[in-house]
Structures are given as structure tokens and as C-alpha cells.
Amino acid sequence: IWSPPDVYGVRGYSSKRPKVGPPTTGETKMRSKDELRTLLRKTRKTAQKSVSFRDDCPPDALEGFQALLKNGPVIAGYRPVGSEIDPSLLLESAARHGCGTALPFIANRTAHMEFRCWKPGDPLETGVFGFEQPLAGAAPANPDILLVPLLGFDAAMNRLGQGAGHYDRYFSKNISSLRIGIAYTSQKMETLPADPWDVPLDAVLTEKGWITGPGSRIALP
Numbered sequence: 001i002w003s004p005p006d007v008y009g010v011r012g013y014s015s016k017r018p019k020v021g022p023p024t025t026g027e028t029k030m031r032s033k034d035e036l037r038t039l040l041r042k043t044r045k046t047a048q049k050s051v052s053f054r055d056d057c058p059p060d061a062l063e064g065f066q067a068l069l070k071n072g073p074v075i076a077g078y079r080p081v082g083s084e085i086d087p088s089l090l091l092e093s094a095a096r097h098g099c100g101t102a103l104p105f106i107a108n109r110t111a112h113m114e115f116r117c118w119k120p121g122d123p124l125e126t127g128v129f130g131f132e133q134p135l136a137g138a139a140p141a142n143p144d145i146l147l148v149p150l151l152g153f154d155a156a157m158n159r160l161g162q163g164a165g166h167y168d169r170y171f172s173k174n175i176s177s178l179r180i181g182i183a184y185t186s187q188k189m190e191t192l193p194a195d196p197w198d199v200p201l202d203a204v205l206t207e208k209g210w211i212t213g214p215g216s217r218i219a220l221p
Contacts, residue, residue, distance in 0.1 A: 036152060036192065037151055037162070037163060040187060043152075044084075044186075044187055047184035047186045051184055053089065054089045056208075057205075062089075062093065064220050066097065068145060068178070069094055072099055073099055073100075074099065074100040074141055074142065074143045075090070075094040075101050075143065075144070075145050076115050076145070077090065077091045077101065078131075079124065079131055079133070080149065081130070081131050084149040084182075085149070087147045088120065090147055091119075095119050095120055102115040102116060102141035102143055103116065103132075103133055104131075105133045106128060106166070107128075108128055109129075112166070112169055112170070113167070114170075116134035116135075116139065116140060116141055117138050117140070118138060123135060142174075143177055144177060145177065145178045145180060146167075146170075148161075148179055148180065148182065148201065149161070149181075149182060150187065152188070152189050153183060153189070153192070154191050155188075156200060157181075157200040157213035157214075157216065158194045158200055159201050160189075171199035179202050180202060180203050180204070181205070182204070183206055185208050200215070202217050
């Protein structure tokens with residue numbers, strides 16, 4: 001089973017990474033993923049100071065999310081780290097609609113990310129990489145819809161994450177789950193470099209509404 005490589009630049013992760021040669025003609029103007037991560041962390045932090053996803057997300061955008069809840073899917077969110085957008089508004093809405101909710105869980109430093117059942121208000125523990133996750137005894141979950149943090153995205157719905165590869169590996173093994181990025185509009189880039197293992201998002205939900213790309217499985221009204 002193929003897995004994307006570990007990358008450097010993310011605290012707590014392995015520094016092993018593939019060797020990269022000098023850029024070829026036509027690539028010299030393309031920033032590397034690590035350069036973009038540095039830029040987009042600053043962009044997201046700046047946006048966080050002036051924009052509230054909970055307060056500013058328009059009602060029609062929330063209605064679009066609620067339209068996805070009709071058949072009672074399991075919704076997986078995440079607990080925000082640093083300047084990541086807090087998706088609790090969406091998880092609370094899903095719970096009110098009778099949907100199952102879940103969060104990522106990583107058992108140890110060599111384990112792949114999985115999801116465990118959790119609902120707003122349930123206790124949490126601090127995982128091996130420092131983020132909050134469900135208790136180890138929580139039941140496993142198989143999410144139908146994934147709410148995904150990100151640093152950047154583009155019109156093709158390529159996603160730039162922190163670089164650890166947790167979501168990339170999960171996407172590749174659970175391709176049927178809908179993938180919705182949660183971001184500020186300022187995190188959108190014209191083009192992001194994409195690797196063979198990158199799986200595009202179906203849509204991105206921002207403080208200004210929905211953005212979908214080619215091939216999205218989400219049909220918005």
C-alpha cells in the first residue's frame with residue numbers, strides 16, 4: 001500500500017523526505033510547498049485576527065451544509081490548532097440534525113490517522129502530536145463527510161496542508177468520503193503544486209460561502 005512520504009518543517013514529524021533536484025524550465029517561478037506553507041501560515045493568522053468564521057459565515061452557506069445532512073451522515077471535524085478555523089459551528093449543526101460526529105485520532109507516532117466518535121461536549125485528551133482528540137476508548141467512526149483544515153487551496157481544489165501526510169493517506173484509502181476544506185477566502189491561491197498522491201477536495205467552505213471545483217461531488221443550489 002502506497003503512502004506519501006514524511007516531510008520536514010512540521011514540528012514533531014520525521015525529517016525524512018524525497019530528494020528534490022533543481023527546478024526544470026517552467027518551474028522556477030513556482031514556489032515550493034514549504035515556501036507556500038510559510039507564506040500561508042502568515043496569511044491565515046492575519047485573517048484570523050479580523051474574520052470570525054462562526055459570526056461571519058453567511059446563512060445560505062450554512063443552509064448548503066445542512067442540505068448535506070438529510071440522510072444522517074457521519075460528519076468528521078477536527079479540533080483547531082493555532083490559526084486553523086474552528087469548525088465547531090458545523091459539528092454542532094450536524095449533531096442537532098441527528099448526525100453522528102467524529103474527530104481524528106492518532107494512537108501513536110507511527111500510527112495512521114483514524115476517526116473516533118465524538119460529539120460536542122464530550123471529553124478530549126491530548127494526542128501524541130499535541131492536538132485534542134477523542135478518548136482512546138471512543139468507538140471507531142467511518143465518516144461520510146470530512147471537514148478538513150488547510151493552509152491553502154486553489155481553483156482545482158488542490159489542498160496544501162501542514163505536510164505530515166495524515167489526511168493524504170486517509171483520503172487515498174477512503175476515497176468515497178466527501179472532502180470539504182474549511183478556510184478563509186484569503187487562503188485561496190491561483191495554483192498550488194500537486195504531487196501524485198494529492199487527492200483534491202470536493203469543495204471549500206469559507207467565511208463568504210462555498211467554492212467548488214471541477215469534478216466536485218457536491219451540487220450546490
